[in-house]
Amino acid sequence: MKKYLHLVFVLLCKLNTFGQTEKPNIIFILTDDQRYDMLGCTGNDLIQTPHIDSIAAQGTLFTNAHVTSAICTPSRASIFLSQFERKHGVNFNSGTSVSNEAWEQAYPVVLRKHGYYTGYIGKNHVPVGKEGYQTGYMEQTFDYWYAGHKHLGFYPKGRHSIFKAANSDTQIEILDEGVTDFFSNEHKLEGAKHFIDERPSDKPFFLNICFNLPHDAGAGTMRMLETDPDIYKTLYRDLDIPLPKNYVEHEHIVTPKLPPSIHFAEEIQTGYSYTKKPDEVKERTIRQMQAVTGIDKLVGNLRATLKENNLDGNTIIIFSSDHGLFMGEYGLGGKSLCYEICTHVPLIVYNPIIKPKARGQKNDQLVQSIDIAPTILSYAGIEKPDSFQGKDLSFIINGKDKPVRDFLYTENLWSTQFGNPRCESVQDKTWKYIRYYKNENLRASAKIAAAKMLDIPMGEMLYKQHDPDIALYRTFIENPLKGEPAVYEELYNLKEDSGELKNIAGDAKYRLKLEEMRKIWAEKIKYARGEGNPKVYRYTKDSSLED
Numbered sequence: 001m002k003k004y005l006h007l008v009f010v011l012l013c014k015l016n017t018f019g020q021t022e023k024p025n026i027i028f029i030l031t032d033d034q035r036y037d038m039l040g041c042t043g044n045d046l047i048q049t050p051h052i053d054s055i056a057a058q059g060t061l062f063t064n065a066h067v068t069s070a071i072c073t074p075s076r077a078s079i080f081l082s083q084f085e086r087k088h089g090v091n092f093n094s095g096t097s098v099s100n101e102a103w104e105q106a107y108p109v110v111l112r113k114h115g116y117y118t119g120y121i122g123k124n125h126v127p128v129g130k131e132g133y134q135t136g137y138m139e140q141t142f143d144y145w146y147a148g149h150k151h152l153g154f155y156p157k158g159r160h161s162i163f164k165a166a167n168s169d170t171q172i173e174i175l176d177e178g179v180t181d182f183f184s185n186e187h188k189l190e191g192a193k194h195f196i197d198e199r200p201s202d203k204p205f206f207l208n209i210c211f212n213l214p215h216d217a218g219a220g221t222m223r224m225l226e227t228d229p230d231i232y233k234t235l236y237r238d239l240d241i242p243l244p245k246n247y248v249e250h251e252h253i254v255t256p257k258l259p260p261s262i263h264f265a266e267e268i269q270t271g272y273s274y275t276k277k278p279d280e281v282k283e284r285t286i287r288q289m290q291a292v293t294g295i296d297k298l299v300g301n302l303r304a305t306l307k308e309n310n311l312d313g314n315t316i317i318i319f320s321s322d323h324g325l326f327m328g329e330y331g332l333g334g335k336s337l338c339y340e341i342c343t344h345v346p347l348i349v350y351n352p353i354i355k356p357k358a359r360g361q362k363n364d365q366l367v368q369s370i371d372i373a374p375t376i377l378s379y380a381g382i383e384k385p386d387s388f389q390g391k392d393l394s395f396i397i398n399g400k401d402k403p404v405r406d407f408l409y410t411e412n413l414w415s416t417q418f419g420n421p422r423c424e425s426v427q428d429k430t431w432k433y434i435r436y437y438k439n440e441n442l443r444a445s446a447k448i449a450a451a452k453m454l455d456i457p458m459g460e461m462l463y464k465q466h467d468p469d470i471a472l473y474r475t476f477i478e479n480p481l482k483g484e485p486a487v488y489e490e491l492y493n494l495k496e497d498s499g500e501l502k503n504i505a506g507d508a509k510y511r512l513k514l515e516e517m518r519k520i521w522a523e524k525i526k527y528a529r530g531e532g533n534p535k536v537y538r539y540t541k542d543s544s545l546e547d
């Protein structure tokens, strides 16, 4: 009997076509600036996301998932490397790129080394290799590449030549063409880069699909063109869009959320000034909802493609966002701070082979974006590199509920002319402590005034990185560990105050709790920093036109 079974197994293996292997195929969809509440399954009653909701209904929705840094570049680097920013050392203001040595341990590279056929479609916002975005190094570390570095815009053809031959004009539909091309294996899509002639039939695949939406760099450039799919023209426009809970109109701000001495809120990039006016917030909300519904449609197409190709029974789908976004809560716009609106993201994992009783679960354990890579490697049967700082979540997805960690740690090191202070946060399900440092950055308004006076190009003045910036960023990393004092602290009871409205750090009643949280912060920041020098290269190119 054993012999017979073995024969059947061998025959089955031989019958495998692309992706039908013993190891699961894995697809990871990452959206950009999508808040936790921008899905039907996370409680949004207005948005239509049936396909993503269906993945959640058949898999695991993590209801307490947080990123580690709430801004594109460091958050995405953290996901790739399973490291806190304080360890990997790459941000818009760091003047650095991920070194080849560090990238060797990025999870897609590890998957490829272990026999996975790997693809990357969409937006990349992590500079990798000696000349970062310029060299094409990152591209070559995937087998299939149909992506652009930095922002794509809503109409990517004009911004990235790789997409110029696409049939569609709109971002989501262009990326959908890439997904179709990846699965067809006919290499028909002009522009897409294939680094091997065709996919080996006996390999499992990994596909990363990364959007530049609902990010405002995408949604803000929507033009409701005649040629746009209807979703982006008419959907949600007949609804009465409510303002976010805790929204404060700019002119009605009485007490700023943070002291003006540490948070220069007026220096925010103009791209986020729409949060000042209620009508503009509603317009941007509609566009974001349209974009997310467009992404949902792509997810529906993807699942249909998996089914047609008989891959649906062995393909894990993961969905998350790189961080959240203020839409005028507390009178604020943008992101990067340690508040829930910035760090709390949707995280959904659907694995078709898990037991029925583990399907459709909502799990509130404390999980982080750095856990995605170890979870992927675990399902792929690959040991995680020692450099990883995240945890394998597969036991939860498989139906076993137990704590992953005692506290979440998040941080903001993107402290620049645009006014945000450096801060770190630790939290469990009830208590959250945030710690802020002196903000000595030169203000954007001063740079803009000087640029105007001397006719210096604004991009050079605001977005160029120089060697001294590298040194400054290193002090941001190291100084809190060397005793730099906090100049402001916040303590919230998340169970009673999920909106983080009432800072009780100064309340004598919570003195002991505050002291306890400070101790936990000291422990967690040390862990986040890790040991040794960061594995980065000097990369003092323009940081980006926007974050």
Ligand SMILES: [Ca+2]
Pocket (backbone or CB within 6 Å): 032, 033, 071, 072, 215, 322, 323, 547
């Ligand atoms: Ca982002």
